[in-house]
Amino acid sequence: MSTSAEGRLPHEKGFHISWDQIHRDSRALAWRLDGKGPDGGAWRAVVAITRGGMAPAMIVARELDIRKVDTISVMSYHAGGGKADQRREAQVLKAPDADVMGDGTGILIIDDLVDSGKTLELVRQLYPNAHFATVYAKPEGEPQVDTFITGVSQDTWIFFPWDMALQYVEPYRGKD
Structure with missing residues (x-):
């Protein structure tokens, strides 16, 4: 197997996120956003970009005591039939x-990750005055996000806890 960067599959440079970590990082995002809304520091509503933004948005809404929560569903990937997901x-x-x-004024739009920025670019066209926040950001997408917590390299594949299942794996050698 090749060890060069160009020979790697997307998951070979993986960043595994646990439920505890997404919770901590989403709370950190809430703290960063606290008091930054246009209405005396308050935000009018939280909108999660589904599906990945739902868990972080729930945590941000709870931490900032925002009761109006909605979703926007944007699709930018589809199964590639044997290949990695295709954009x-x-x-x-x-x-x-x-x-x-409205035009997005006072609205927090939350997603788990900005990758290429295409999803946020589309949503920003619809709500130009909204504040866009993600937990994780890749360099290509950073210009589309106003606030984020952790930057990751463009070639890193993030494994979120809602995309992974806990399962038994046999030991490399021997039996249990």
């Missing part, structure tokens, strides 16, 4: 309540 043009599958959103 395609982002499209909105479900929009948040238009009466709450």
